[in-house]
Amino acid sequence: MTRGRPSTPVGTFGEIGTTQLDSGKWLANVTVRLPSGKGKRIRRTGKSEAEAKRRVKAAAVDATGTEDTDLLKGSSTVNQLIDVWLNQYDGAKSSIDQYRSTARVHVAPAVGSLRLVELTTPKLERFFRSLTRSRWQASRTLLMNACKYAVRMGVMDHNPAAETTPAPASDFKARALTPVELATFRRMVRHYADQAKSFGVQLPELVEVLAGTGARISDVCVLRWSDVAGNRVTITDVKGGGRKRTVTIPPTTVAALERQRKVTFGWSPYVFTHGSAEQVRRQQPQQWLRWARVVWADRERVFGPVEPDVSWVTFHVFRRSMATWLAGQVSIETATLQLGHLQAATTEGHYIDRTGMVPDATAVLGKILGSGTEMAE
Structure with a gap:
């Protein structure tokens, strides 16, 4: 003792x-x-x-080797550092909510009460390795950013989280819609809309906007009629802090917006709305999609070709599909710009379905390999 x-x-x-x-x-x-x-x-x-x-x-x-500030000092706890950092963080509200959830559920019980002067790389390494891959990644990102802020403020002399091992690579593989799957999904949401009441009838048009822009569902929910000009749409990147980009949309999306214009234009400033002329919330289209799956599964089957399974398709799949289609037919750089990513590595590593982007190279290969007649002689 x-x-x-x-x-x-x-x-x-x-x-x-x-x-x-x-x-x-x-x-x-x-x-x-x-x-x-x-x-x-x-x-x-x-x-x-x-x-x-x-x-x-x-x-x-x-x-x-450190300096005290009005809000932080070397004797402050990790929990206090995270609170101070998040209070000055200017990211999207959804990102802040996710960081706070990670801090509350995973970081606080394990290392939150440690003083900053007690926070070491070995302690964080043990903590991260006790988590699942996704929690490891989320907790490490949070603490790296918070400690980076503390170093800038002079409260810490180095970033102990930056020296820890990154989370293991995910085995996730992006999957894009095939033309047949896209056609079936369109039929599914239209089948639901034909039977839906109230605002659920907007689902097919919302899907066409997702498919034709590659935008996130949160970005489409805040889309205004003032953002639409013919075949060009200005997307506000909600997750990216409000950055804007203007994309050119295909005829199917133009037609969908024209149909939607008859529903909400002049009544609401938003393209997709849900009561009181307010913007539709992300959770509402997701609920419509869940109902659409149920209605589609219970439909009366008719004789004909077997429909592919589209129960795995989410709104975000259209974003990955856009990346895959553009990377395969145009370039990865074009896909990166369309999706609003800052780095092509993000698009290439997380959004492109490699099985669905192999272009037809027979013309090039024919020139290189020749006719093959010399092999037959």
């Missing part, structure tokens, strides 16, 4: 002591616990007691 006074936490200092010297000046002294764990005695003098204290405190902070 440990006896005596508890040791000063690493990277902090104890109570400042002062003494007035015979010369009339004041001497302030304090013991600092360095990041190495060793103690160091620091002394400074001043014309007044307050000046001596200020000088010795500044020297103690320099010795630990």
